Amino acid sequence: MLLSLSLLTFGLCASAAVVPRQTTPCSFSMTAVGPPNGTIVEDTIGENRIGGTYPQGVYTISAHNLTDSLGHKCLIYPSTSQFQCTQGTNGASNFSLADDGSLLFDGKAQWWACPATGPGNDGSFNIFADTKADTTGCQAVTLKTGGFSCAALGSSTSTSATATSSSSPAPSSTTTSSVSCPTDISSGTFQFPHLIIPTSPKAPNHTFGNTYQASISPINTTLFNFDIPSTAPYAVGSSCALLFLFPYASSLAPSAGKYYFSGVEEEEGEHGGLDFALLQGIATSATTYATTPGVAQDYGKTEILPGNNYTVAVFPCQSGKTVTYSASSVGNVELDYFQNSAPSPIGLYVVPCA
């Protein structure tokens, strides 16, 4: 698998290298700045939405064409003006990025956020172009791109996260996007968790307490608290990214001990991975499985392989707030590790985007 992963990476770079500079694709995630503020997610029928429980969308723009991570073309439907990415071709596709990183349609930065209705309503908002006729109950928003350095040619996968692989040299690019997030913690400020608490349904009332030992298994879920500063570069209006760094076990610092990873069979055979979610409340050192707050936003599954760093999600920085993320297992994957920022860092981090 590691061999095929590096071949895949090579393939992406090789194909990118023959693309003319001005059409170099640029991949990113988006956040809405409103209100409502929130991450742009994509539901199962390709509707782009603000907030809610669907996985975060990852998009690529190339010469005014916007596509999602499945390669579906994003369009503004003529009859509804709704912003969707589907396999259909009936719609307008004239997207571009403003100098401030806003997504434009027909050169306009304003979009409408209208509450999603009907079955499956999860509190999210559907998104419409400025041309929407009836905007009753809707609110004007702008859509900020960010998440991956456009110069780094983020390689979108079918999951909500994108891996930056060790061997990809970043071709230079003239594509502009003013919001780009570091994909590791080596180049600047970062936040590490101040509280890490495993929970287990096998001991629903037991407090495991604060520990730097994270246990993510078919049984255990681990909670991570971050205290986001209120000052620059985390100030209100800034974007932040949640990263999961997963070095090779052989490159861990001795202080980090060894991690246990159940391996790639679960990942591939059972489509496994780690599911990260933002919780509605804040965990404390007394939190148990039974008292774990509910999920506010599920970022979906991140398939992890040693030797990679992952951008789990990009969102407006929760300036001055404490937030709790949970990490749980999908498809029988197990990872037990000691969170450590020493070289080589492992685990969950929050970084500010530029």
Ligand SMILES: *[C@@H]1O[C@H](CO)[C@@H](O)[C@H](O)[C@H]1NC(C)=O
């Ligand atoms: C953009 O989409 C149009 C219409 O589908 C297509 O003709 C054109 O080749 C696409 N351009 C790029 C750079 O993909």
Ligand SMILES: *[C@@H]1O[C@H](CO)[C@@H](O)[C@H](O)[C@H]1NC(C)=O
């Ligand atoms: C695309 O948008 C630009 C503004 O960015 C506008 O000038 C142009 O007319 C639009 N093209 C089409 C085909 O609508």
Ligand SMILES: *[C@@H]1O[C@H](CO)[C@@H](O)[C@H](O)[C@H]1NC(C)=O
């Ligand atoms: C992951 O991040 C660490 C530290 O931030 C960095 O040293 C390492 O090179 C990164 N690995 C990859 C594969 O990008």
Ligand SMILES: *[C@@H]1O[C@H](CO)[C@@H](O)[C@H](O)[C@H]1NC(C)=O
């Ligand atoms: C956990 O606490 C709840 C409520 O106090 C109780 O109903 C339940 O039996 C306890 N479970 C265990 C395994 O102790």
Ligand SMILES: *[C@@H]1O[C@H](CO)[C@@H](O)[C@H](O)[C@H]1NC(C)=O
């Ligand atoms: C996690 O789950 C394993 C069983 O898979 C259990 O042995 C272990 O004690 C649990 N660890 C914590 C910290 O809950």
Ligand SMILES: *[C@@H]1O[C@H](CO)[C@@H](O)[C@H](O)[C@H]1NC(C)=O
């Ligand atoms: C939305 O984001 C903007 C800018 O990022 C901020 O000024 C505003 O307070 C936010 N609103 C809410 C309701 O969080």
